[in-house]
Amino acid sequence: MRDNIMKNLKLGFKEDKLAVIGVIIILILTVTSAFAFLYPVDANAISVTSRLAKPSLIHPFGTDDMGRDYLARCLYGGRASLLVGFLSMILSTMIGVIVGSISGYMGGKIDAILMRFVDALMSLPTFLIMVVMNAYLKPGIKNVIIIIGLLTWMSIARIVRGETMSLKEREYVVYSRISGQSRLKIILQHILPNIMPTIIVTATINIASAILMESALSFFGLGIRPPTASWGSMLNNAQGYMIKAPYLAIFPGVLILLTVISFNYLGEALRKIFEHK
């Protein structure tokens, strides 16, 4: 079955050139921001003489209002955004899978209570809560990851619950139940492997939305705050120089858009591939 999935993936990516481009963009951004330290310019070096310099050979993306090299800042900003995206996705996926599979497998009252809880969280203005929590907690990348992770697991939980409920009725699961396997083992061995494709798809799309949320929070001056570079806070700063240096707003924005669109497209492409089986 695993070989089959790999074969499907290969075939799928062969057909969908845009998905390949998406993967390449994600890889390039991940590698460049991971190895940002190799770029021989200090992202935090302030220079009074070269403030708001236009893009040039020395500063490919120009410099910001404090004379810092904008490319270097974009690279480190990408590091923050991708880190938040990946880690909060992992957190939200973990919570979502745990809640969803328990809810779907146990059914009854536990399911009802957990799902009402999910409903309640889904009716809260999530972004507002994020703003509130970010304002009150110590700023920093760790808290941003936790906050986003804690407030975005509900959709995964719902999906996992639905699939668990239908898988639960399959004969092989019923058989394992009759033959006395523990619930945990059944969930881990028979149910989760089968909903892996769906989880992967949802998780991929969740990275995209986590990056969007992080950038919005940082844009509001919450989330990741200066001097740590992040695309969102760079855009906040760029707002003040729209006339003199519009490129300050272009680069981080385009980078966010590219990253998010790549993850969103990749998620949909994976969905199509998995559904084709």
Added chain:
Amino acid sequence: MEKILNRLFQTILILFIVSILCFTLTKIAPGDPVLTYVEPNMSEEYINQLREDLGLTKPIAIQYIIWLKNILHGNFGNSLINNRPVLDQILERLPSTMLLMGTSLLLSVILAIPIGLYTGKHKNGLVDKIINIFSYIGISIPTFWFAIIMIYLFSVYLHVLPSLGMRSDGINTFSDLMKHLIMPTCVLTFTNVSQFTRYIRSSTITELSSDYVTVQRAYGMSETGILYRHVLKNAILPMITVLGMSLQGVVSGAIITEQVFAWPGTGQLAVNAVMTFDYPLIMGITMFTALLIVIGNLLADILYVVIDPRIRSNG
């Protein structure tokens, strides 16, 4: 009917959980709420007395019940900053937000239905591919960035649209309001319309491949007839639920949009409240918004039950 009652009961349960979450959020917020009432010349005993009067020394469960009772009576407390009732402030700002969100949602639905139907009907055609790219951009673009790009383009560079606020100083005309409304609406609509289009496109494709469409074809109905008389209704019915579900996202979008365009709505009020640590106002807005989202979802569900004959008679 039973289904609707069941759903009502669920809604009450959800609201109960929401209220606990909101209350917890107030309680874990940093800072001693009593300090806001404290004036420099107050004595220690007086402050303790005040703490007791405010109910802050009571057990947490009692505090929750008092808080809930107040909310049920429409008393969301007073702002710490200007001491005005929270509810008044929310209600004062609500029309602007409703204007923005309403216009945007309406526009999104009006645009998404024909675009979704067309691209679903002609899937993989040129138009579909172009629309697809745009809808990907729509769901992926950071709202605030799109907003500042718009401001740069239309206000700073072209000088055709006002960049901030809802009205120009001293001008109180409808056309002025509309001018201010254009950019925020566009920003908010782009994301929504992209999402809705994708839903309608995919449900159009599903519906078009269903047996009843083949039957209609077999009985000589024209392709446009099939699309408008049969597919349309089936494809947009789920939109009611989608609309309900998307409320949460729309609210988030509205908060960001209002902030960037300085639109004087509840979203902006909320962000300002956070920045000034105005807890009662924050909690009031959170609870109030949650209430609106829950009611919106409930209405969507009820409407769906009323409209869709399949569910109607099973209930």
Added chain:
Amino acid sequence: MNHLLSVKDLEVSFYKESKEIRAVKGVNFHIEEGEIYGIVGESGSGKSVATKSILRLGPDNCKIKNGEILFEGDNILEKNNRELRKIRGNEISIIFQDSLTSLNPVYTIGDKLVELIRRNQKISKSDAKKRAIELLDIVGIADSKSHLKSYPHELSGGMRQRVMIAMAISSNPKIIIADEPTTALDVTIQKQILYLLKDLQKKLHTSIILITHDLGVVAQMCSRIAVMCAGYIVEEGTTEDIFYHPSHPYTKALIASVPKAGRTLERFIEKTITEEENENLCPFFSRCSYAIEKCRLALPDNYLENDKHSVRCYVRGEKLGE
């Protein structure tokens, strides 16, 4: 000699991810006025695709590659959309297997019938309603007037299929294509529906093309039968010929597997045929116990057992021995 409908050299293919899947590989048959013609075969034999092609009803990725479909002398494949729509549902109508998905869930039975009647005949809404009630009476739906307001899911499977039949006969068509009309139904309801179809066929003097995988059904209903296998008609003849003198090993196998009521053909598939295998050889080769070397090399021609009975097999007829 002019037949009511004749299908000549029909070839239909599906395209999936730029791969061609040949579903119908050159099929010839004709329908006379007032007869019930049966097409039997397992699922995937191309019987349903072939008959849907008569009204050009294939899905988007399906293409009619070759052939002629002559209805009263005119080639349906050459007609434009408007002319085609005049034939669809008017001259030739169709009944599908799954009556639940065949009826749009958000409209009532009455909505559908009235709409259909008014599309074909220019009459007032109230007249159309009267006609709808009349049609429901004809197909044996009791309390027809109140059922106009019913939604599809509120009716039983048998009643829905009766509604489908009412739609099919609403314009007094010359041919009704019934694509597995009773497969989704209980055995007792099956009989009622088949009886209704036969009864209506006699009264209205229409022709019916009955597609099924159930030989028991065709035996009761049809005057002539075609047996399809992997895109070819491998045997065609009168009901007597097919049942008493089956000539093709495939037909024999079908008949042998049937009599125990309710058993379907799917059961005796031993090995699915892959695309490469059945490109240019006998479609039944891989499962045939009489196959000779010749069968692997080329598709057998049509041999005539008698003027109405033809068979595509090298080792045909009495030689098979039992």
